[in-house]
Amino acid sequence: MAITYTSGEQVEVYRFSIPATILIPLTAVFLQAWLSKRFPFLNIFDLPLLVTIGFATARRNPLAGLFTGSLIGMLQDALTINPIGLYGIAKTVVGFGASSLGIKLDVENAGARFLLTIVFYVVHEIVYFMIARGLVGLHMAWSWPHEFLSGVANAVLGVFVFMLLDRVKQRT
Amino acid sequence: MDVLGRYRNLIVLVGVLFAQVLGLAVQVKRTTASEPTRLIRVWAVGAVTPLEKALEWIQTSTGNIWHNYFYLRGVRAENRSLKAQIERMTLEQVRLNQDAGQARRLQALLAFKEQFISQTTAAQVIGGSGSESSRSVFIDKGYSDGIRPDMAVITADGIVGKVLHADRHVAEVLLIDDQTSGVGAILDKSRLQGILRGTPSGELMLEKVMSDETVPTGELVLTSGGDRIFPKGLTVGRVTKVSPGSEVFLNIRVHPAAELNRLEEVLVVTKIDERQAEPDQTGATRAIDILAERLPTVPPKPDDATKGAAGTAAPGTVPPGSTKPTTVKPAPVKPTTVKPAAVAPGTAKPTTVVPTTTAPATAGSDAKLKTVPPPAAATAAAPAPRKPATAASATGTSAGTGSSLSPATPAKVTGNPATKPAPKPVKTDVPSQPKPQPAVEDTPH
Numbered sequence: 001m002a003i004t005y006t007s008g009e010q011v012e013v014y015r016f017s018i019p020a021t022i023l024i025p026l027t028a029v030f031l032q033a034w035l036s037k038r039f040p041f042l043n044i045f046d047l048p049l050l051v052t053i054g055f056a057t058a059r060r061n062p063l064a065g066l067f068t069g070s071l072i073g074m075l076q077d078a079l080t081i082n083p084i085g086l087y088g089i090a091k092t093v094v095g096f097g098a099s100s101l102g103i104k105l106d107v108e109n110a111g112a113r114f115l116l117t118i119v120f121y122v123v124h125e126i127v128y129f130m131i132a133r134g135l136v137g138l139h140m141a142w143s144w145p146h147e148f149l150s151g152v153a154n155a156v157l158g159v160f161v162f163m164l165l166d167r168v169k170q171r172t
Numbered sequence: 173m174d175v176l177g178r179y180r181n182l183i184v185l186v187g188v189l190f191a192q193v194l195g196l197a198v199q200v201k202r203t204t205a206s207e208p209t210r211l212i213r214v215w216a217v218g219a220v221t222p223l224e225k226a227l228e229w230i231q232t233s234t235g236n237i238w239h240n241y242f243y244l245r246g247v248r249a250e251n252r253s254l255k256a257q258i259e260r261m262t263l264e265q266v267r268l269n270q271d272a273g274q275a276r277r278l279q280a281l282l283a284f285k286e287q288f289i290s291q292t293t294a295a296q297v298i299g300g301s302g303s304e305s306s307r308s309v310f311i312d313k314g315y316s317d318g319i320r321p322d323m324a325v326i327t328a329d330g331i332v333g334k335v336l337h338a339d340r341h342v343a344e345v346l347l348i349d350d351q352t353s354g355v356g357a358i359l360d361k362s363r364l365q366g367i368l369r370g371t372p373s374g375e376l377m378l379e380k381v382m383s384d385e386t387v388p389t390g391e392l393v394l395t396s397g398g399d400r401i402f403p404k405g406l407t408v409g410r411v412t413k414v415s416p417g418s419e420v421f422l423n424i425r426v427h428p429a430a431e432l433n434r435l436e437e438v439l440v441v442t443k444i445d446e447r448q449a450e451p452d453q454t455g456a457t458r459a460i461d462i463l464a465e466r467l468p469t470v471p472p473k474p475d476d477a478t479k480g481a482a483g484t485a486a487p488g489t490v491p492p493g494s495t496k497p498t499t500v501k502p503a504p505v506k507p508t509t510v511k512p513a514a515v516a517p518g519t520a521k522p523t524t525v526v527p528t529t530t531a532p533a534t535a536g537s538d539a540k541l542k543t544v545p546p547p548a549a550a551t552a553a554a555p556a557p558r559k560p561a562t563a564a565s566a567t568g569t570s571a572g573t574g575s576s577l578s579p580a581t582p583a584k585v586t587g588n589p590a591t592k593p594a595p596k597p598v599k600t601d602v603p604s605q606p607k608p609q610p611a612v613e614d615t616p617h
Contacts, residue, residue, distance in 0.1 A: 029302070030220045034227060037300035037309060040433040062181040070188055078216030079299075080306035081336060081346055083199035085192040087303075092192065096185050128305075135196055138305060139351050141372045 014058040014169040024168070025051055025072045033079050044150050046121070048072045050158045052091050053120050054165040056098035057107045065102075069095025083136055090127040094120045110159050117155035122147055214339065217310070221342045224299040225312055232296075289403055291443035292326075293317055297435045298342075307350035307374060308333075309435060314341040322401055324441040330407040330429030331355065331395060332438050343440075347432050348408070349374050356398030357408050357426075359387060365396050368408060368426065376409060378424035385422065387414045393426050403444055 016024070028047040036043045052072050056065035073091030077084040098120055101107070107116055125147050132138040176183065295311035313319050315338040325332040325345050333347040346353055349370035357368040357378055364385055366378040378393060391411045397404030413425040 026219060029216075030223050032302035033220055033299045033310075034224050034302075036302045037297065037435075043302070043304050063184055066181075066185050066188055070192065074192075074212060075216050075219075076302065078213040079220060079310075080301040080303045081308045081344065081350065081352065082303075082306050083196050084212055085196040085199070086305075089189055089192045089196075092185070092188055096181070100181070131193075131196070132305060135193065136200055139372050140305065 013060050013172050015172050016055065016058070016169055020168045021055075024055075024165070025068070025075065029072070029075050029079065032076070044153055045157055046124070046154055047157075047161070048076050048087070049091060049094065049121065049124055050117065050154060050161045051165075052095050053098045053117060053158065054162050056095045057102040057113075057116070057162075058165065058169050060099055060102040062096050062099045062103075065095035065099030066092050067095070069093070082132070082138070086128060086132055086136065089131050090124045093127050094124045097123065110162075113162050114155045114159055117158035118148075118151040121151035121154045125150075213337070217339055217342055217344075221298060221310055221312075224310065228296060228298045228312070289441050289443075290445040291441075292439040293319065293442050295319075295325075295343075295438055295440055297345075297438060304374075305372065307347040307353075307370060307432075308336065309345050309347065311343050311345055311438060311440070312341070313440065314339045314343050316340050318442045319343045319440055320442075324402045324406075324444075325438050326402075326406060326441060327430045327435070327438055329431070330409060331402055332430050332432065332435060334401050335440065345438070348428065349376050349432055354399065355402060355408065356396040357393050358396040359411070360392035360394055362387065362391070365398070366424070368393070376426040376428055378411070378426050379421060381422045381424055383416055383420050383422050387411060387422060387424055389414060403441070 025048065028051040032045075032047045052065075052069045055068050059065060059068075069091035070088050072095075073086075073088035074084055076087040076091075080086075098116065101116065105112065107113055129140050129142055133140050293313055295313040295317075297309045298312050299310045301308045311319075311325075319335055319338045321335050321338055323335045325334060331348060333345045333350075333353065335343050336346040337344045347370070348355055348368065351370045351372050353368075353370050355368040356365070358365045359378075359381075362385065364381050364387065366381045368376055368378050371377055381387060389411050393408040393411060395402040395404055395406040395408055407429045409426045409428040409430075411424055412427045413423075415423045417423040
């Protein structure tokens with residue numbers, strides 16, 4: 001359950017095949033757009049964010065993490081009416097942070113992943129809120145309880161998503 | 173060099189973030205209607221929407237097979253119920269057609285121009301934006317189907333939004349509950365106008381209604397046509413909450429009539445005709461005639477009826493065989509009341525009264541026409557009691573002339589020679605300055 005501190009030599013680094021690298025984020029963005037239209041309450045989940053965290057913690061490479069986050073975020077932005085870069089910036093930060101943390105911590109167990117997801121979900125929302133409000137001028141409402149509960153919901157889903165990602169990741 | 177290698181990751185992170193912030197700033201500054209769609213949007217939409225279309229097709233096909241071939245329970249009962257409903261609605265339609273025709277005639281007289289939805293394209297909603305801060309949906313029709321930006325998107329229940337971008341086979345629709353959306357709206361009864369905007373939480377608020385106005389909850393909100401996107405008179409929703417705003421305006425929350433969270437099929441308004449309303453061809457086109465129909469009839473007095481029966485020509489009575497019309501000018505004599513008389517069978521021409529503008533009488537003149545006041549019901553949409561067929565044209569028209577157009581204008585009475593021996597001026601026992609009929613408020617579409 002606990003997040004254990006490990007040295008860089010102890011942690012395992014994984015990679016994903018090219019089809020998985022392309023198709024998984026695309027599927028996540030597609031499902032996010034499609035499911036939220038069918039079931040509006042599913043808007044609370046952020047599948048592309050979970051995939052970003054999953055990829056970043058598995059690869060444990062900050063550069064790969066930030067570029068993956070950036071691309072997934074911009075892809076997500078492209079489906080919205082907002083300027084491209086809002087999700088891009090937020091997920092870049094999350095991708096970099098998750099992969100950097102993945103180097104230092106053992107994030108293989110479900111408890112660690114659960115906590116990490118909550119933390120990075122809130123970080124993602126804070127960055128998004130600041131950029132959307134400060135730079136783009138969108139009127140955004142902030143509610144800590146809502147964000148925290150959304151974080152918990154995403155963390156629960158994240159545990160299962162990471163288990164699926166474990167099945168397609170390859171040891172380097 | 174060593175420092176660069178040590179902080180390489182951080183430097184790249186800062187560089188990527190800086191590039192994205194720069195890109196954001198450029199987009200925010202250059203957001204215009206004429207801006208072309210960015211390539212990444214085209215790629216993203218091109219990558220995601222085919223999957224959405226395919227899934228939508230599979231879901232629809234499966235649903236159709238189930239509902240159209242297997243799950244037919246209760247269809248007969250529903251069919252009977254729908255038939256009964258059609259009958260009821262047919263009757264209602266007849267009444268509404270009459271009202272609409274009357275409204276069109278009045279609009280034509282007032283030279284109103286109204287917008288008609290002349291062409292729509294049905295489209296299916298295939299996906300959303302997947303973001304709470306961006307309320308938009310994708311439809312399966314694009315510019316190859318005639319969809320263009322800024323076209324209105326509606327459902328049978330109410331308005332939905334407007335087309336934001338149109339790709340070849342896909343278009344993005346900005347929903348009315350998005351915070352960047354704005355719709356010109358008007359309250360149905362009070363006719364107060366405002367701007368309908370979305371909030372970050374996805375609610376609809378009607379803005380710019382002064383706080384000293386009274387807006388009841390439950391009032392219908394319609395499009396005002398002021399935004400040049402939605403035609404006037406489309407249903408938007410109903411007022412659910414009214415509270416004082418921060419400034420001099422009210423906070424009016426509106427519940428949308430269309431289920432924006434459960435959209436499946438929508439109509440894109442691809443063509444709007446703006447033309448002047450044409451009068452209904454079946455009836456008279458003069459306002460006085462229209463208004464006269466609504467006015468009540470002065471009931472015939474028994475002594476007039478007796479006179480008529482005894483052969484004395486009462487005003488407005490046309491004896492059989494009389495054909496030559498004449499003009500009767502009201503003389504400045506003792507005013508009497510024009511009483512409608514029953515027209516004898518075989519009457520050649522009924523007496524009619526047409527308006528004249530030649531000799532406007534001054535106030536207090538003996539020749540001044542007075543009219544029977546229209547009751548409250550006559551000014552409302554409810555039809556007034558109908559007059560007898562021929563007497564109506566004599567008395568009702570006269571009343572209409574005086575009441576609606578120029579109350580102080582004498583009437584030139586064109587009638588039968590039989591009426592000539594007794595040219596009595598019209599006396600009325602009603603105010604000489606009646607209230608005009610209210611203009612038509614609702615534009616039928």
